Amino acid sequence: MRFQRQTISVEEAVGRLLTDLGRLEEEQVDIYESYGRILARDITATSDLPPFDRSPLDGFAVRAEDTAGATVEQPVPLQVVETIAAGDVPAKEVTPGTASRIMTGAMLPPGANAVIMFEQTEQPGEMSREVRIKRQLAPGENLSRQGEEMQQGSVVAKAGERINAGTLAILATFGYARVPVVRKPRVGLLSTGTELLEVDEPLVPGKIRNSNAIMLSAMIAETGGIPVLFEGLPDELPLAKKRIGECLEQVDLLVTSGGVSVGDYDVMAYLTDEPDVSLLFNRVAIRPGSPTTALLYQNKLICALSGNPGACFLGAHLFLLPVLRSLLGEGKVQTKRIKAFLGETYDKPCPYPRYLRGKLTEEKGSLYVWPDWNDKAGNLCTMSKSECFAIIPPGGRGKLAGEVVEVICHVMPGWSREE
Numbered sequence: 001m002r003f004q005r006q007t008i009s010v011e012e013a014v015g016r017l018l019t020d021l022g023r024l025e026e027e028q029v030d031i032y033e034s035y036g037r038i039l040a041r042d043i044t045a046t047s048d049l050p051p052f053d054r055s056p057l058d059g060f061a062v063r064a065e066d067t068a069g070a071t072v073e074q075p076v077p078l079q080v081v082e083t084i085a086a087g088d089v090p091a092k093e094v095t096p097g098t099a100s101r102i103m104t105g106a107m108l109p110p111g112a113n114a115v116i117m118f119e120q121t122e123q124p125g126e127m128s129r130e131v132r133i134k135r136q137l138a139p140g141e142n143l144s145r146q147g148e149e150m151q152q153g154s155v156v157a158k159a160g161e162r163i164n165a166g167t168l169a170i171l172a173t174f175g176y177a178r179v180p181v182v183r184k185p186r187v188g189l190l191s192t193g194t195e196l197l198e199v200d201e202p203l204v205p206g207k208i209r210n211s212n213a214i215m216l217s218a219m220i221a222e223t224g225g226i227p228v229l230f231e232g233l234p235d236e237l238p239l240a241k242k243r244i245g246e247c248l249e250q251v252d253l254l255v256t257s258g259g260v261s262v263g264d265y266d267v268m269a270y271l272t273d274e275p276d277v278s279l280l281f282n283r284v285a286i287r288p289g290s291p292t293t294a295l296l297y298q299n300k301l302i303c304a305l306s307g308n309p310g311a312c313f314l315g316a317h318l319f320l321l322p323v324l325r326s327l328l329g330e331g332k333v334q335t336k337r338i339k340a341f342l343g344e345t346y347d348k349p350c351p352y353p354r355y356l357r358g359k360l361t362e363e364k365g366s367l368y369v370w371p372d373w374n375d376k377a378g379n380l381c382t383m384s385k386s387e388c389f390a391i392i393p394p395g396g397r398g399k400l401a402g403e404v405v406e407v408i409c410h411v412m413p414g415w416s417r418e419e
């Protein structure tokens with residue numbers, strides 16, 4: 001199968017990966033451990049919000065009717081019957097001719113239907129029981145009514161949402177000390193290639209250090225998976241297949257890098273010929289990383305990315321991360337494509353759509369994308385500065401500066417080009 005490959009689009013490839021890919025089980029975690037997790041079900045309000053009528057100001061709770069005709073020149077005098085701090089439950093009712101001193105956030109006393117701020121009142125003396133109201137109020141003025149923001153039982157966060165700081169505020173408000181989230185997928189990582197050294201090993205002729213594994217494990221963790229780094233994969237097929245089988249037992253899916261093209265030792269490409277291994281695809285219309293491959297073995301997914309670091313990085317964004325998001329039940333599986341003006345001409349011809357790493361700038365409300373010229377598939381030192389992929393359509397002339405191209409953003413742009 002190494003040489004006969006059917007080329008499919010990115011959309012088709014992702015579609016095949018996500019088919020029959022069920023969401024993982026729900027688990028309960030402590031709210032303090034839930035940041036970044038994906039909600040497993042809708043979250044409903046366990047009470048009204050605010051839970052009681054409360055004052056948004058420091059001032060006096062009054063009956064609006066008592067303030068009729070009040071002005072600075074002719075303030076209306078009221079008798080103060082109580083001071084209510086936030087957290088208190090009022091003991092007294094506000095009856096005609098009276099008022100209660102009230103702090104911001106404090107519960108509104110019965111009988112009151114408006115609040116006037118201190119700045120619009122005056123008191124004859126510090127110890128005086130009298131307050132003079134200098135402005136007429138309408139009923140309901142300066143009040144936060146019970147349930148005005150959320151009613152008990154309404155949905156306040158939805159299944160599939162990634163928990164961020166704002167979500168945590170909602171979960172805390174409604175008392176979700178334990179949060180229903182989706183279990184994190186365990187993602188096995190195997191790197192092929194006898195040329196690979198560990199990070200801490202000195203370089204020896206002909207060999208290189210393994211940079212894909214740690215890069216992929218970071219992308220997996222950032223997306224909400226648990227990377228499980230497995231040691232070396234032999235180049236001989238029977239041993240490799242056995243090793244892959246052992247690894248698959250311990251994880252939800254396996255990601256490999258390298259060995260997917262047509263080389264003599266491209267063990268992943270050979271694996272596609274095994275009878276008990278089903279091939280999802282082994283060539284996608286992308287550059288770099290066109291030999292990216294996906295397999296099903298022992299009923300689990302193997303995402304076989306290219307060994308070229310640049311291609312591996314792209315393949316992980318296009319194929320691995322949507323799989324993880326789907327397993328996590330996250331609402332947004334595919335990164336949205338936006339449009340931007342190409343900042344400079346990129347005219348290298350390519351038979352496939354080229355996903356060019358790049359950076360985004362914004363000028364007078366328009367988005368510009370600037371190609372990363374260090375664009376050989378095996379190059380890696382500009383990945384750390386990559387903010388997006390500009391998609392240069394296939395064909396002879398590439399795209400000219402100022403033409404619109406599609407862009408997939410993968411980090412929040414820094415909006416500048418200087419290094």
Ligand SMILES: Nc1nc2c(c(=O)[nH]1)N[C@H]1C(S)=C(S)[C@@H](COP(=O)(O)OP(=O)(O)OC[C@H]3O[C@@H](n4cnc5c(N)ncnc54)[C@H](O)[C@@H]3O)O[C@H]1N2
Pocket residue numbers: 191192193195196208209210211212213257258259260261262263266288289290291305306307308309311377378
């Ligand atoms: N005759 C052909 N040769 C190649 C073709 C082709 O169609 N015909 N495809 C090219 C394309 S396109 C790509 S992409 C690569 C895919 O390569 P593999 O997935 O088979 O990757 P390897 O051959 O194992 O390695 C490629 C390259 O990357 C280095 N590498 C591998 N693993 C790592 C790692 N973990 N960390 C860092 N670098 C890694 C490896 O040493 C090679 O230099 O095939 C082209 N060839």
Ligand code: MOO
Pocket residue numbers: 286287288289290291306308311377378
């Ligand atoms: O598709 Mo490859 O990554 O261009 O060599």
Ligand SMILES: [Mg+2]
Pocket residue numbers: 258259260261262263266307
């Ligand atoms: Mg190869």
